[in-house]
Amino acid sequence: MTLTPIEFYFDLSSPYAYLTSTWIDEVAAKHNRWVKWKPIMLGVAFKETGMKPLFHQPLRGQYGERDYLRSARLLGVEAVVPKRFPYIALAVSRGFYWLEENYKDHAVDFAKAAFKRYFCDGKAPTTDTDMASLAHEVRVPAKELIEGCSSLEMKERLTFETEKAIQEGVFGSPFVIIDREPFWGNDRKEQIERWLKIGGW
Amino acid sequence: MTLTPIEFYFDLSSPYAYLTSTWIDEVAAKHNRWVKWKPIMLGVAFKETGMKPLFHQPLRGQYGERDYLRSARLLGVEAVVPKRFPYIALAVSRGFYWLEENYKDHAVDFAKAAFKRYFCDGKAPTTDTDMASLAHEVRVPAKELIEGCSSLEMKERLTFETEKAIQEGVFGSPFVIIDREPFWGNDRKEQIERWLKIGGW
Numbered sequence: 001m002t003l004t005p006i007e008f009y010f011d012l013s014s015p016y017a018y019l020t021s022t023w024i025d026e027v028a029a030k031h032n033r034w035v036k037w038k039p040i041m042l043g044v045a046f047k048e049t050g051m052k053p054l055f056h057q058p059l060r061g062q063y064g065e066r067d068y069l070r071s072a073r074l075l076g077v078e079a080v081v082p083k084r085f086p087y088i089a090l091a092v093s094r095g096f097y098w099l100e101e102n103y104k105d106h107a108v109d110f111a112k113a114a115f116k117r118y119f120c121d122g123k124a125p126t127t128d129t130d131m132a133s134l135a136h137e138v139r140v141p142a143k144e145l146i147e148g149c150s151s152l153e154m155k156e157r158l159t160f161e162t163e164k165a166i167q168e169g170v171f172g173s174p175f176v177i178i179d180r181e182p183f184w185g186n187d188r189k190e191q192i193e194r195w196l197k198i199g200g201w
Numbered sequence: 202m203t204l205t206p207i208e209f210y211f212d213l214s215s216p217y218a219y220l221t222s223t224w225i226d227e228v229a230a231k232h233n234r235w236v237k238w239k240p241i242m243l244g245v246a247f248k249e250t251g252m253k254p255l256f257h258q259p260l261r262g263q264y265g266e267r268d269y270l271r272s273a274r275l276l277g278v279e280a281v282v283p284k285r286f287p288y289i290a291l292a293v294s295r296g297f298y299w300l301e302e303n304y305k306d307h308a309v310d311f312a313k314a315a316f317k318r319y320f321c322d323g324k325a326p327t328t329d330t331d332m333a334s335l336a337h338e339v340r341v342p343a344k345e346l347i348e349g350c351s352s353l354e355m356k357e358r359l360t361f362e363t364e365k366a367i368q369e370g371v372f373g374s375p376f377v378i379i380d381r382e383p384f385w386g387n388d389r390k391e392q393i394e395r396w397l398k399i400g401g402w
Contacts, residue, residue: 062370063370063372063383063385066383067384067385067389070392071392074391074392074395169263169264171264182264182267183268184264184268185388187386187388187389188268188388190275190391191271191272191275194275
């Protein structure tokens with residue numbers, strides 16, 4: 001039996017998705033799996049469920065910041081709360097899919113660099129200058145990437161991936177699907193590890 | 202230094218609070234702490250945050266059931282999804298505080314029995330017959346307990362405890378506060394254990 005890949009859906013502006021991005025590949029590899037990274041625009045999904053970005057909810061806002069930083073420390077990874085939150089991660093998400101089609105081996109590195117820029121350095125990557133800097137970091141041609149991001153094809157691709165994700169039941173970020181079993185949230189790491197180990201419950 | 206008790210806030214109709222109730226005392230004892238159990242009426246807190254009971258939210262509903270059962274299996278505890286969900290846990294919550302004042306040593310056992318009745322047997326304890334049955338189970342006088350539950354004093358006590366909890370920042374169930382540090386959700390067990398072990402981060 002060939003094992004299916006692990007699907008990892010995330011919004012590049014989602015704090016807990018950043019945390020999951022730091023361990024998902026390693027956990028998958030431990031069980032001879034690989035991860036299909038899928039950036040989506042979570043705002044669309046929010047419209048379906050009526051939810052708001054975590055740090056913006058009344059009462060939960062302050063708690064969310066605290067819990068996010070605590071969760072990062074538990075994983076032993078660097079994290080800051082960006083001053084500008086949330087940001088619309090359109091350019092980087094389109095950039096990811098453009099790289100996936102044109103420089104396949106650099107797409108995941110690019111997503112990781114975008115996460116790091118926002119959640120470690122606190123800077124939202126949105127401008128052409130930001131994109132060029134990220135392109136440089138993951139060694140792909142900056143000009144091509146910037147053009148790719150604004151192409152109609154990539155706009156449509158990102159919309160398509162987001163709608164497809166929602167159809168498959170994705171309603172939050174991070175959202176991991178393994179063998180059709182859904183796991184929502186960075187805090188489902190233990191359940192994911194158990195699922196990969198024993199292949200069910 | 203005297204260690205302060207761990208505050209455990211919960212709605213007796215909350216699935217994840219039931220799960221936390223199965224381990225919180227043991228985890229506390231391991232670190233020479235004790236737990237102050239505090240049933241509250243979460244509906245009031247929901248009005249503040251605009252949230253709905255988990256199983257009722259669009260998209261999240263089906264996932265919630267699945268995740269709840271998966272979380273129970275991870276802890277190795279029995280659990281069913283009650284057909285009638287949620288229920289208004291007024292009588293049992295008032296009963297808890299009445300016992301706390303009159304049969305102190307039986308209050309926590311009573312809360313555990315009420316959780317079990319709903320989340321293992323699938324029956325919402327709301328009627329006098331249900332209360333009598335629970336009273337019998339934890340060996341307290343049924344008639345006294347039933348009268349206590351409907352007293353004005355206990356009505357006011359439950360309202361007071363709920364309002365006080367909200368003032369202290371409680372916005373969900375289960376909600377655990379240790380040394381002023383808030384932890385929301387059954388899935389914060391690992392963070393709670395770490396906090397108790399090293400007293401911070």
